Amino acid sequence: MSHAWPAEGLSRIPDWVYTDESIYQREVERIFHGRTWNYVALEAEIENPGDYIRSNVGPTPVVVARAEDGSISVMENRCAHRAADFCRSLAGNAREFVCPYHQWTYDLKGNLIGVPFRRGVAGKGGMPGDFKNAEHGLRTLNVTTHRGVVFASYCQEMESFPDYLGPDILREFEATFDGRKLQVLGHYRHSLPGNWKLYHENLKDPYHATLLHTFLVTFGLLVAGNRSLMLTDASGRHGVMASAKSDAKNLGADTKKEMRAYKEGMTLSDPRLMDFVEEFDSPWSVTMATIWPNLIVQREMNTLGIRQIVPTGPHEFIMKWTMFGFEGDSAEMTRHRLRQGNLMGPAGFLGLEDNEAIKFVQDGMRNVPDGEHLVALDPRTPFGTSDTLISEAAIRGMYRHWRDVMGL
């Protein structure tokens, strides 16, 4: 299959970007296993020495563990002996990792510390004499943390995490992770039958928010006339969709007409769902940060969450959500975050619609293949940051970066 980009440039995206197996394999190699910081955990999930969780870098399963000295290691979940995916629990506490197959044993940093019958039995068998444990540890990744969030990279010469984000995206990241200690409230996990990039695009597409999400519009959280910003970093890979809550009552009649979703007079029986408790040093009540390549940071008023993309092929990915609050939240504030959680996640008023829409897009490409997508809104901004919601400039910016990394 030829991978020629359409002559119109970034305003078109060909289907093979989302459906071709060889493109997907190249993405794993060049993006997830390439020069990127991949989200793997929150420090709050591995607070104590020996705490570990199963996670992923791209599709690759890894174990994230805290050692006795407090350091965090990220290692492939693959025994150096016979490749067994040795860590089977989602989370736990261990003094060492023992592969159940032949009991090869690794410390919390992935060093091989035990090989049963290494010298054989009664002088027979065993490993070659020159076998060195130090050469047969687990494959470990480069690790960094920022404000309690843990990232890993296959690239050993990565720039610092702040440099990776750039100043504008870093400011928004630090507005959410404001230094308070995180408290994990729980997880959602779901599959999504669509290409993983569509999820980034959905959050770099402020156009859809006022049209697909009737709920948002009806209850005034986001409307086409709201103060908002679609911010990207200089490279185009990261983005933040930001908006400030306003009242739909003040909308002009023209704007209402364009938004078929707008329905006059609908109210919630329990309006606490939409309360916004000011707690962040930010002009925005909602920010959705897309941190390339596998992280979304959700600050939807007071419901806060991490979404981790785990691609499993061109047509599907798994999303792991980690919802959190902060230490020191009152019991009522925690319940407020949990109630507001009804907006997001795979059963959220908005979240379920995004998942459905992304599935529809993939279905369309599978059922009527070899076409292209049109992403031409807001031509005055060729790519990157835009202050209008009616824009696809951030999607174009992402593909400018993607094509460069992919050599396409």
Add this chain to the structure above:
Amino acid sequence: MLDDLKLHYEIERFNTRYAAALDAQRLTEWADMFTDDAFYLVTSRENADRGLPVGLIYCEGRAMIRDRAFALHNTAMFAPRYLRHIIGNLSVERGQEIRATANYAVFQVLFDRPDATVHQLGVYRDVFLRTDQGLKLRERRCVYDNLLVPNALCLPV
């Protein structure tokens, strides 16, 4: 003994009505099966086992449950589908309050796929209250075993 049998039968009938309301997507009827101060939660076994409070759906009070029903009917966009709820293995415990558990399975049929799939498999952990209008749910915690929700949970369970 006879009272126990009667209560068991009443809750079975309740669950049958509950399943019928959801199978037909009569969500207002579903919402009215709860008390005003009811708590309704859908969460994974992973969260429940670790004592983590988050819910896919987290409703404090019937007003929020009604809002869920209203929003799904009037604002939510999702593909049309058939759902079938099977509820069984009921166990009832009568103490200060009426507590019960029952296993549930939800099958889903999407109109572009030929087969029904197991959409969710779990257990209801319930507290019932006897009211003027018969039994109502004061609490229903739906704890599902699936590690992954297939795409989206568009309707309550």
